[in-house]
Amino acid sequence: MTLFSSKNDESLTDLESKMGPGKVSASVDTKALISQLKLIASDPSVLKGLEDGERLQLKQVARSAADALETPFETMVRIVYSIKLTQYLKPLLLVTARIGQDHGIFSKLCATAGPVSLGELLTASKLPCDTLESIMDSICARGMARRLEAQVFTATPVTHLLSSPELRAAHTHYHDSVLPALTKLKDFLHDPHGPRTAWQMGHDTDLSYYAWLDAHPARKEAFHIYMEAHVIGLPTWLDVLDFEKEFAAGARADDVIFVDVGGSNGQQCAALKERYAGLPGRVILQDRPAVLNSALEVQGMEKMGYDYLTEQPVKDSRVLYFRQILHNNDDETCKKILRAQLSAMGSNTVLVIDDKVLPDRELLTDTVESEYQASLSLVMRALFNSQERREAHWRRLVEEAGLVVKEVRKYTDWDDAVVLCVKQ
Ligand SMILES: C[S@@+](CC[C@H](N)C(=O)[O-])C[C@H]1O[C@@H](n2cnc3c(N)ncnc32)[C@H](O)[C@@H]1O
Missing domain, CATH: 1.10.10.10 (Winged helix-like DNA-binding domain superfamily/Winged helix DNA-binding domain)
Incomplete structure (x- = not known):
């Protein structure tokens, strides 16, 4: 392979001699450091009682130290094989x-x-x-x-x-569905307004992502298991708002309090019902009919087939909720989806977007979180010609659709947030 020919090896050796493998200060007791790191690697419970912030810092520093110790050749290998990606x-x-x-x-x-x-x-x-x-x-x-x-x-x-079933689902989703799209992203970017997305190029299909999933039940099942499992244990949108006080005050049994648009298997309706047991008001799950067939059975949750590009049929709901929907769509489609909700929004309706809200100020340091957001944004580009959005982008988009952002509340360290919007 030409990359490893003597010519390339020579140039890498030259580079190494210029940069050197990371210099280690004489004051570091390398042997002690290695044996401590070995201890942690073989039994992380030796650090029991470590606060989460310290744990993350240690992980980050250990990783940065590993990178700093790399030779140019090792760096090249890491990048070629995307070793530092999520x-x-x-x-x-x-x-x-x-x-x-x-x-x-x-x-x-x-x-x-x-x-x-x-x-x-x-x-x-x-x-x-x-x-x-x-x-x-x-x-x-x-x-x-x-x-x-x-x-x-x-x-x-x-x-x-x-x-585990969850990791099997996650890997099936990324390997079988996402990877072929990512390999076409480079070509797609030469003609981003062409007839096919990177996803369609990678799978040689004219079907959209969700229509393709309908035709591939095992991939579809893996996707929905992954969607549910990947956030287990993280805080949720319900942790940063008091649904009963802020949205459902005075609601009667026949008032609609919550519509989860594109809500998949209904896990957010279930979470709301569980947290506010006995709260009066209707809770409705909307998605494509093909998805509703396999949704959860949640007591008191109504299921309704709905295409979010068409006028919202449920009027005056207290909350219209969109979780990880808009990052699947480009700006123009997002505006169509949001405008389709306007005629259903009463004076008490809040439209809640639950998605990543990246900071407007670009981070100068590389963290696991920022690497993850960047990767996810490229996956959105490959699958839907879309992306994760910064706060200013959300505000602009929402305003152009006839809404206004009342508030943005973050609920994880991974930039998950709810954007609370009302009609202009
Ligand atoms: C990324 S998933 C998010 C699911 C769910 N909101 C969650 O956070 O787990 C996108 C969802 O949008 C649904 N969807 C896609 N196109 C749709 C359409 N035109 N109308 C309604 N729902 C749609 C999909 O079936 C899928 O359940």
Whole structure:
């Protein structure tokens, strides 16, 4: 491969001699540092009692230190293989993880408490021996299993995580649905107003993303499991507002208090019902009929087929709620969706956009959070020719659609926020 020809090696060596691998101060006790980091890596519970902020700082500093120690060659390899990208977007890491899941390697390792031989994995995976050996090399090199001795392996906590239904769904979604679109993003950007999105180019289809999902039930199921699972444990929009006081005061049983537009399986209706048990008023889940068929059964939640590009049929709801809907759409389509709500909005109606609200001021330091938002924004570009938006962008967009932003409330460190809008 020409990249690794002697000529390139020479130039990399030149670079290395100019930059040097990260210089380590003589005052650092390298041996002690290594043994402390090893201790943490093998048993993170040694840091029990660490506050979350300190945990994140330690993670970030350890990562920055690892980057700083890289040689130019190592940096090149990291970038070529997108090693620093967010978990689901590291192509080879993702591909290896999917092979381990799809070929029953992880489930075999997890089914046995002790060591598992290559022979047992051959039977479970039905892969040829040479192929399995190189896959196990990659799996172990990426920390997804541990090699105990030649041709003997064991599961690690990561192996167990990768075998869980949620991670299987997440990886299926990113590998099978998102990755082909990302590989076409570069070409798409040469003609962003052309007939096909990067998504359509990657999947060689004229169907939109959601219509394609309808035609591929396993991918659709993975997407909806992932959508539900990826926010488990994080704060939610209900943590930054008092729904009863701020929106539902004085509501009677037949008043509509909440419409979740494009609400998928109804998890937000369920969360609202759970938090405010006994709150009077109707709660309605709207989505495409094909999605409603498999929505949750929530007591008191009505289901209604609705295309959000058409006039909103439910009038005077206290809240019209859009979670992770508008980031799937370009500005012009967002305005169409918002304008379709205007005639249904009464004087008490608040339209709530629940989406990322990126800070207007660009961050000067690279954090895991900012890397994640940047990656997600490119995924939106690849799938929908859309993006994650900054606060000023939201304000402009909402105003152009005939609404005005009353308030923006953030509820996670990952820039998740609710934008509360009323009619102009
Ligand atoms: C990214 S998901 C968000 C789902 C849900 N709001 C959540 O936060 O988990 C987008 C949702 O919009 C729905 N959707 C797509 N096009 C739609 C349309 N034209 N009308 C109504 N819903 C639509 C999809 O079926 C999907 O459930």
